[in-house]
Amino acid sequence: MSSTLALPEQGGTVQVRPAWNRLTPWQTWGLILIVPYVLIFLLFVVYPVGYGFWIARHPHSYEQLVEDPIFVRSAINTLVFLVVGINIKMAIALMLSGFFVQARSWIKWLSVIFILPWAVPSIPTILSLRFMLNPEWGVINSLIFRLTGEDGPNWLNDPTIALSMAIVVHIWKSLPFWTLILIAGRLAIPGELYESASVDGATNMQKFRYVTWPSLRTLYLTSTILSMIWTLGDFNSVYLLTGGGPADLTHVLATLGIRYLRLDQVDLSMAAIVCALPFVLPLVYFMMRRLAK
């Protein structure tokens, strides 16, 4: 009985499906609903990007750019920021995710606090860090003076230390997010895998090597690449901490564009971004392949 009852229903859906694809109201509504985003995309993505390329069309902009020591320095800084900063951050996130999946109530509470840097806006906290690092009145140098009787380093006046501090600020701000992602990844690993590893007498290192890492590897790689793309756009960590100084030696590509804009050299600003594209687009392509499935 139930099968005969089900039959007309199935027949019904089979009839509806092609009709629903052919029926114009559905496609019409689909077009109407998608138009707002398409308009935004055309007006505020296509037009600016096209405009940017048009501004950067002259070869002499690139000649000027390559001759500008600040640009070369910024490119190196950006590379250091990405290669050193992101890898340190992701390695710490990987370790901390292992810590946070431990079942303890106090670790649960700690994880709630740990997310704060990511949940609060970056401007007040970066300015707070900037003030902590002030060589004269900052709390860190006061502490160094009190403990050792010697003056602490001039944190933001030395380009190497200042850039390192910008990386530290970036890590402070975004470490919670990536730790959260990797925690989610670790929680998705079936518990039986660890149980059977324990039965086989595996040490913690071996469990990580043969159970955790193979399951997390893809996520870890994706996260690293996504973080690199996002960090390229991290304007605040550098701008609000060092302002690009001292002597414009701590700029990264994200802040360099604004520097050129201030100097009324928009063509250089766009040319710098165009120069970055050969490195960025492969990463973007990789991520799109990942997410567009």
Add this chain to the structure above:
Amino acid sequence: MKLPSLRAVGTEAKLMLIGIPVLIWTLLPLYHLFLFAISPKESAFAGKLWPDHPTLHNFAVVLKQEHYYLSHFWQQLWNSLLIAVATGVLTLLVATCAAFAISRLKVKGGRLVMNLALFTYFIPAAFLAVPMYRTMGSYGLLNSQWALILAMVTIAAPYSIWVLKQSSDQLPVELDEAAIMDGASPMQLFWLVYIPLMAPALVAVGTYALLLAWNEYLYAFLLLSKDTAVTLPVGLGNFLAADDSPWELLMTTGLIYALPPAAIYYTFKRYMVSGLTAGAVKS
């Protein structure tokens, strides 16, 4: 009995050895911010863990706008709120419609639009800032708050569409078919079936866009310039202009400004974490 408990204590101690530095690392800049906000101006620099005379005086100065840098505090706070809410609502509207059209109505070219949106999502926001500034200039929108709202919608919409499309794809097709059998029009399907079922994802996306706009600094300071039109982050950034800035007031204002997003985040944590990390984890 004794040995396992000893071992347990050892494990616990090892965990504490990680936990305590993590706690200090996380809270230090935030506590520093808080400490300055409750310290009188003179003792703020003393480097003490707790001020001798904690005070709310700084808050009174900020709320009464009794300093040159703060003369538009309430106006700027209002601007931040207005722009954040407008961005949240507009993003939600645009992204929900687009996700519905792509995922449920299977509109022609939907896949292409999705890919273009994803591509936009992966352009670092700072790279688009300068051309966006020029574009807003040629549209005559510079110094209008619409410039910032539209820029933020542009930045927030791609990820929102993607998240909504992901959750939308998980709704069973039979729902649509049943609604169509009952003679529902596309709009009825949208309002009566789609929106109610998508509510958790909508909360996540709306909060995401709202917080993104509230926290934005770069675009706000590029696109807006009048003291009465800028958002609070730009007002905070202006403190950096002078060496003798009243840091304790900057910290107080910063603290006030940081509280709403933290509160919103913890209120919607459930939705935020599942909605926003799901995408990244599913790799």
